[in-house]
Each structure stands twice: as C-alpha cells, then as structure tokens.
Amino acid sequence: MTLKEVDSTNTFLKNILSNSKPVPEGTVIMAESQYAGRGQHQNTWHAQPGKNLTFSLLLKPHFISPTQQFDLTRAVSLGVYDALHPLLGGGLKIKWPNDIYFGSRKLGGMLIENMIQGGQIKNAIIGIGLNINQDNYPESAGSAISVKQILQRDYDLKDILSEICSHLEGWYLKLKAGKTDIVRSTYLSRLYRLNEASEYRSNGETFTGTIKNVVENGLLVVERNGTEEQYNLKEIEFLNK
Numbered sequence: 001m002t003l004k005e006v007d008s009t010n011t012f013l014k015n016i017l018s019n020s021k022p023v024p025e026g027t028v029i030m031a032e033s034q035y036a037g038r039g040q041h042q043n044t045w046h047a048q049p050g051k052n053l054t055f056s057l058l059l060k061p062h063f064i065s066p067t068q069q070f071d072l073t074r075a076v077s078l079g080v081y082d083a084l085h086p087l088l089g090g091g092l093k094i095k096w097p098n099d100i101y102f103g104s105r106k107l108g109g110m111l112i113e114n115m116i117q118g119g120q121i122k123n124a125i126i127g128i129g130l131n132i133n134q135d136n137y138p139e140s141a142g143s144a145i146s147v148k149q150i151l152q153r154d155y156d157l158k159d160i161l162s163e164i165c166s167h168l169e170g171w172y173l174k175l176k177a178g179k180t181d182i183v184r185s186t187y188l189s190r191l192y193r194l195n196e197a198s199e200y201r202s203n204g205e206t207f208t209g210t211i212k213n214v215v216e217n218g219l220l221v222v223e224r225n226g227t228e229e230q231y232n233l234k235e236i237e238f239l240n241k
C-alpha cells in the first residue's frame, strides 16, 4: 500500500496491528511523505517528499527468540545491502548496527520495532529509510548522501523497493531455515570499518580502536589498547577518523 502522506509508516503499521483485523506477514506500507518520520535514538527522520524510500514491512518472526533478535537486524541489513550493491558496488557497507553507508556517508537506516509477547517476537515492524533521488542535504543532515548524488541519475523507487523485498525475503528465509551462521558471517564481512583502526568515543573518552566482531546478541567488539571490549549502541560513538 502506498500512502501520499502519513506521520510515520512504522506508527501507521503499529496502529493497524492494534485494530482487530489480522495483518498478513509481508505487508508493506510505503509513504511518499512522512511528517513525523522516526529514526533511531528518538531522532526524527527527514526525507524530501517523493524522492526517497520510506516504508515499513511487517514480519512475524515467531521462530526467533527475543535474545536472538539481532539476527533479524542482520538479515534486514543484508537484504538492503544486496539490493543496492549492483548499483553501488564495493563502497557500500553496513555500519553497525544497521545503517547503510557509502564510503563514510549515510545512505539510509532502519528502525526495527519488535513486539514481544509470551517469550516470542510476535510482530516485527521493519522501517527502512533510504536516500535515493534527493539532490542535496542541509548541514544538519550530517553525513547524509543519496544514490543520485553518487550516480548522477534518478532511480525508480518502486523498483528499488521490490529488489529490497526480494533480497530481504531471501535472508529472512535463511534465518528461518536455521542457517544463522551464514547470516552472521556475511553481515560481519559487509561491516563498515571492520579490522580498520579508527576513532571512537565512549564514556567521554576518545580512543583509537578496531572493530573485530559483532557477538551473537549484537554487541560490537572493539579492540582497544590490545584488549577486546564490547559495546552496546548507547555506549559507543563512531568519530570521523
């Protein structure tokens, strides 16, 4: 379903789930424009209307235990990566935990909202925002870049959406088939700054560290002064080299 304008496709999907009618797995809600798009860390997600991909997908990953929910993040990131890779090639990376980067700039991100009930992930709302045909960004958008700024042409949003959905389904079915190892190792191999010494900040301290791994539950493993430390999303900030 495509909406002209909505507050947030994630919120819209959450609202229709709480109305009694069942919503099938695989439902996609796409919006031309969001006036209250949500990003990670309670940020707002801004995207010029009609020029970018902003959509949410409903999954029902009952087979993933809440302690393993980072596997879903991995599978979704890989689906987006694989859809964009034929266009963008080697410069494309996944920035832990689930941003899509080209070089050191952000092409998009995702907001995955898992609804846990009875020890199971009952519903997962996979919200994805990707910068596609936007020509420029305000200073406040930080490192944002669009596919158009890289390749100098416009892309059909629905074509990219359909590539994402089919690759994402492929990775989701791998998880469902228990092929978790391949999902984890492929995610790791696509990671931005893997095995590269770079600058980070944690607890008010700046340091040089090297990303070594992402453990099962999604914590980032960074080697710092010869020892490996694990960080969650709130504990570490990537600095620009």
Ligand code: BTN
Pocket: 007, 008, 009, 010, 011, 034, 036, 037, 038, 039, 040, 041, 043, 045, 053, 054, 055, 056, 099, 108, 109, 110, 111, 126, 127, 128, 129, 130
């Ligand atoms: C981030 O990098 O902070 C995550 C951004 C996620 C944005 C998408 S756009 C579609 C969906 N609806 C929302 O309100 N947010 C996500």
